[in-house]
Structures are given as C-alpha cells and as structure tokens.
Amino acid sequence: MLWVLFLLVAWGSAVVSCTRLCLAAVAAAQPMEAAAGPEPEGRALSLYEAAFLAGGERRVADLALVSMSRERRLLLAHTGWVTVVDPDGRDALERSVIAAIGPRGQSPVPPVRAALAAADPVRALADRLVAAGLAVPAGARANVADAVRQVRLACVVVLATGVTALLMVPPASGPGAALAWFALPLLLTASCLVIARVEVHPYSHWASPAGQQLLGRIDAPPRRPVAQRAGGGADAEHDDGELLTALAVHGPAALPDPALRAALRAHWGH
Structure with a gap:
C-alpha cells in the first residue's frame, strides 16, 4: 500500500493550492467592492x-x-x-x-x-x-496569478503521483481503487482551473468588473x-x-x- 503515500501528496497539493486560489480571489474582490460606489452610469473613461x-x-x-x-x-x-x-x-x-x-x-x-x-x-x-473600484490592485493581481500557477502545478503533481502509484499497485489488487482515489484530486484541480477561467479571470488582469463594464461601452473598431x-x-x-x-x-x-x-x-x- 505504498501508493497511498503518493495519494496523500496528491491530495495535499490539490487542497492547498485550490484553497489558496479561493482565498486570493475573495481577497481581490473585497477591496474593489468596498471602493466601488453606485454604478457609474455617467462615468466616461479617458x-x-x-x-x-x-x-x-x-x-x-x-x-x-x-x-x-x-x-x-x-x-x-x-x-x-x-x-x-x-x-x-x-x-x-x-x-x-x-x-x-x-x-x-x-x-x-x-x-x-x-x-x-x-x-x-x-x-x-x-x-x-x-x-474608484475600476482597477484591480497590483498585489491582488499578483496573488491570483500565483495561485492559478500553483493550481496548475498541483494538477501536474496529481498526474505524476497517480502514474507512479499505478506502477506500484500489485497486479492482484488491480488499478481500479487507485484510479478512483487519484481521479478526485485531479477533478478538484481541473474544476478550479475552469472556474478560475470563468469567474476569477477578470481579477487576473487590470480592470475590475466595473472597469470592464465601462470598457465594454467604448466603441473601438479593431482596425x-x-x-x-x-x-x-x-x-x-x-x-x-x-x-x-x-x-x-x-x-x-x-x-x-x-x-x-x-x-x-x-x-x-x-
């Protein structure tokens, strides 16, 4: 059952990295929510x-x-x-x-x-x-970007430890149980990356959601x-x-x- 040690490494990497990403996303949103007042209907960007x-x-x-x-x-x-x-x-x-x-x-x-x-x-x-709540603080951008990179690294760690563990599973036991246990942290990290792409992605760049809303009102043909x-x-x-x-x-x-x-x-x- 030596492969269980690799499972612990996989779960530890997945839980720590995904928790850090969630905390970084929440921390990035809080200052902007506090700074943003009512929706700037008449606000125009220079x-x-x-x-x-x-x-x-x-x-x-x-x-x-x-x-x-x-x-x-x-x-x-x-x-x-x-x-x-x-x-x-x-x-x-x-x-x-x-x-x-x-x-x-x-x-x-x-x-x-x-x-x-x-x-x-x-x-x-x-x-x-x-x-004004229109831009993401530099520190928040860096924290979210670092957290996303850590989740990606954790995903690689889960795959690597999973492959190594499968090679150590006795043939008599079969790989079914090991595959099922390693699939869970892999699903966790992959899901966090997908959610980050959809929900956290705005916080990884310069504009906050309110800033993106104002940018979307600008009519700028690409060429x-x-x-x-x-x-x-x-x-x-x-x-x-x-x-x-x-x-x-x-x-x-x-x-x-x-x-x-x-x-x-x-x-x-x-």
Missing part, C-alpha cells in the same frame, strides 16, 4: 484610463508614444527607436516620456516604455482607478483601412481619435500602420 484598464502600464506607455508621434512631436521608427522632435511636454505624462528618452533625444523603445510604465503619472493613474484616412481638418482628427481609441482598447495590433506596429513590437537591442 483614453489613458481605458488604456490602463485594457492593457496596464505598458498600454499607457504605448498610447503616449503613438499619440505624440501622431502629433509629430516624436518620431517612432520601424527599427524600434524613438526620437524627440518637440522637447516641451504638454502634461506630466508627456514630460515623463521625454525624460525617459533621455538627454540625447533618442532611445530604443523598450527602455522608454519600461521607464514610462514606472513613472509617477502612470502610478497616479493606476491609484485613481483602484480607488481601420489606411485608404479611408482623410487628408486633414476635422476628418483627420476624427481618424486619429479612432486610431488612438483602438490602440487603447485593443493594443498595437489594432494600428493600421505597419511601421508603428513594428516600432512597438521592438525588443531590447533592436
């Missing part, structure tokens, strides 16, 4: 707020870079470098962009994005959204053909507004300009 709720600090950095590039105050090259054209930022976030690029006025995009994601204006934006762009005036401003909204909500893949997509996809050293 572009930077939408960018944070949809993609976090990195999405805010991408939006700032593309917004300044569209206004010809930055040059974003497809090679992954950004160059300052106008060194005068119009607000704290734009000044943080210029400071992140550095005194030489030129830098690869990845370190600029990393510095901007940690800048005070972005942290202040995140704090405001968390206080818009470049041929439909107007040459100037109000139409051009409207097109830029749609482009930036699509970037905020859907990310760089929504940009119609391949050069901009290449610039934002650049990795360190490009």
Whole structure:
C-alpha cells in the first residue's frame, strides 16, 4: 500500500493550492467592492484610463508614444527607436516620456516604455482607478496569478503521483481503487482551473468588473483601412481619435500602420 503515500501528496497539493486560489480571489474582490460606489452610469473613461484598464502600464506607455508621434512631436521608427522632435511636454505624462528618452533625444523603445510604465503619472493613474473600484490592485493581481500557477502545478503533481502509484499497485489488487482515489484530486484541480477561467479571470488582469463594464461601452473598431484616412481638418482628427481609441482598447495590433506596429513590437537591442 505504498501508493497511498503518493495519494496523500496528491491530495495535499490539490487542497492547498485550490484553497489558496479561493482565498486570493475573495481577497481581490473585497477591496474593489468596498471602493466601488453606485454604478457609474455617467462615468466616461479617458483614453489613458481605458488604456490602463485594457492593457496596464505598458498600454499607457504605448498610447503616449503613438499619440505624440501622431502629433509629430516624436518620431517612432520601424527599427524600434524613438526620437524627440518637440522637447516641451504638454502634461506630466508627456514630460515623463521625454525624460525617459533621455538627454540625447533618442532611445530604443523598450527602455522608454519600461521607464514610462514606472513613472509617477502612470502610478497616479493606476491609484485613481483602484480607488474608484475600476482597477484591480497590483498585489491582488499578483496573488491570483500565483495561485492559478500553483493550481496548475498541483494538477501536474496529481498526474505524476497517480502514474507512479499505478506502477506500484500489485497486479492482484488491480488499478481500479487507485484510479478512483487519484481521479478526485485531479477533478478538484481541473474544476478550479475552469472556474478560475470563468469567474476569477477578470481579477487576473487590470480592470475590475466595473472597469470592464465601462470598457465594454467604448466603441473601438479593431482596425481601420489606411485608404479611408482623410487628408486633414476635422476628418483627420476624427481618424486619429479612432486610431488612438483602438490602440487603447485593443493594443498595437489594432494600428493600421505597419511601421508603428513594428516600432512597438521592438525588443531590447533592436
């Protein structure tokens, strides 16, 4: 009956990991429920707020870079470098962009994005959204993500110990009893992962359920053909507004300009 020891390991891993996931999900929901007031019917998200709720600090950095590039105050090259054209930022976030690029006025995009994601204006934006109950606190996101990874690891442990135990079961006894006992912790961990995907999944990203509700009200087409762009005036401003909204909500893949997509996809050293 040595295989019973492996069964204890399997059950221990499953129970501990699933309990931790449940506690992390409850802890993530409580601060947001306390912060959220009545449903914000008249609340409208700014572009930077939408960018944070949809993609976090990195999405805010991408939006700032593309917004300044569209206004010809930055040059974003497809090679992954950004160059300052106008060194005068119009607000704290734009000044943080210029400071992140550095005194030489030129830098690869990845370190600029990393510095901007940690800048005070972005942290202040995140704090405001968390206080309003629209964003998930960073600690809660990390706890839930770690708990989900632990449940996945426990699922692997259950499978590994189950296979090992089956090899140790005497042929005369048959594998039926061992299979039944190991099926239970496997079912427990698999069920927790499915529930986490459906119920806990919103808490693993940036937007709380209330924030996701506001994001869902934004009409942002994922792509818009470049041929439909107007040459100037109000139409051009409207097109830029749609482009930036699509970037905020859907990310760089929504940009119609391949050069901009290449610039934002650049990795360190490009």
